[in-house]
Amino acid sequence: MTTLSVVIPAYNEEGGIAEIVHRVLAIEPELVKVGVDRMELLVVDDGSKDRTAEIVSQIPGVRLIRHARNRGYGGALKNGFAQATGELIGFLDADGTYPPEFFPQLCQAALNGGELVIGSRMAGEKSQMPLTRRIGNFFFANLLSLVGRQRVTDSASGMRVFWREILERLYPLPDGLNLTPVMSTRAIHEGIKVVEVPIPYSERVGRSKLSVVRDGAVFLQSILWTALSYNPVRILGLIGLGGVGYALLVGLALLLARLQGVTTLGPWAIAALYWALVSGVAGITIFSLGTTFNYLVSLFYKRPIRQGLFGKPIFNPPLDRQFGWMGTVSFLIGLLIGIVSIALGVSGWDFNRLWLYLLGSAFFILIGIQLVISWIVMRVLEDLSQREAQAERDMHSAHLH
Incomplete structure (x- = not known):
């Protein structure tokens, strides 16, 4: 009834x-x-x-x-x-x-x-x-x-x-x-x-x-x-990717302009560069924050960590597990660009020709540090999320023996 x-x-x-x-x-x-x-x-x-x-x-x-x-x-x-x-x-x-x-x-x-x-x-x-x-x-x-x-x-x-x-x-x-x-x-x-x-x-x-x-x-x-409160990376990840995408487009446009011999920028180009740097660093930070929050939500609900922005993981292994090597590579690229640019400037090159590369160096170094820190934090949270299950498995194994 x-x-x-x-x-x-x-x-x-x-x-x-x-x-x-x-x-x-x-x-x-x-x-x-x-x-x-x-x-x-x-x-x-x-x-x-x-x-x-x-x-x-x-x-x-x-x-x-x-x-x-x-x-x-x-x-x-x-x-x-x-x-x-x-x-x-x-x-x-x-x-x-x-x-x-x-x-x-x-x-x-x-x-x-x-x-x-x-x-x-x-x-x-x-x-x-x-x-x-x-x-x-x-x-x-x-x-x-x-x-x-x-x-x-x-x-x-x-x-x-x-x-x-x-x-x-x-x-x-x-x-x-x-x-x-x-x-x-x-x-x-x-x-x-x-x-x-x-x-x-x-x-x-x-x-x-x-x-x-x-x-x-x-x-x-x-x-x-x-x-x-359920899937933070769904929202924060999309916002972060938007910021990174804008930064990459502006960076590519400036690089093409530089290769064509352009060494000075007008007011609009300078504004675009400024916002590209801000949105790029902020985008990586927000994306990392979203993935970190997903681990915290998983700990709270005691459920598997939600992966993927669009319903299923795009990367295998998931993107957050790749933050470690991605951050390391980004840091090393930025460091290499910075060292070469400074060396060229000291050897007599006009720094007006090098400032864009120095900005790019700082950008890659900051992003690399952010990604590595996020990777460390998420690995600790992942370990905490699995600790209870691992402890139960170990106790069960001890009883069997």
Whole structure:
């Protein structure tokens, strides 16, 4: 026997709460057809100052949970999850924007293997979403697809169905409106099977509580911060590679110019060189920091270290294991260029012809030192991550003998 618990968080929704509650109650026969035997409906009144709670209390078949003070959208949902009794838990907003009539389709997807089923407002069904929010949702969905290596069309949908048993893997979740993007980000990184079902989206009843700028900034921070707590190199590595790529392009352009006899640079070329040096060193540092953080995350979660920026290792052995020889070679190249350049200058060459090579020497030396230090730190962290398993293996071996 499968029960669906539907949670509706409500704050000052007296204008539309009755309609959405009756629409949810009306779907129970359709739920039975897809294999859900029973439904319970919980409305969490999150400290409303209007008649929301009074209206809900007069509707049969609804369980009302009241908060003495406002705890936030996420806080209301989490309390509803905790008090729900169903194996399946669903939720939607109280403002009438999401269609409860699509719950049977979401439940069917869950019964067919989905662990978290998201009603996607961006997957083809008719939507009345304002243009600014549509653009924002498109951006956040693609950002999550990039950092999570799984295609998502709606990262912040407020209509979902999931199995109760996955809550332990999704928590902790925030108390604010950013609960949904954080839930999506955690689900993808936890390996939870996420399924999207297209749903229509309507204009809300009453005034929206969502601020495009303020809440958009919170959503962005929430997705990036949550992704960083699982696979830091996915974000930091891409940023670092971008910095290194820019530095290499500028360095190549300057080298070609020098080989063609150009010995003086204009203001734009000097600015490009300056930023190339900064972005190159910073890029290597950020990339190394990302790979180092991955080892720390592995220690915390006691899981294998995530490798590769694009879902699987590009290098074998992984790139961070090659930092040692790469750093040594970079340091020696920089040292050789520096020694030769200084020797040529002392022997009478015009230093105006040598300054670029001296800058390149310093660049390679600094990068080499950074890579070698990162390699040492990561080897120590790798040893620590394996120490517990090695100790257990040694103890088991001692018992056998």
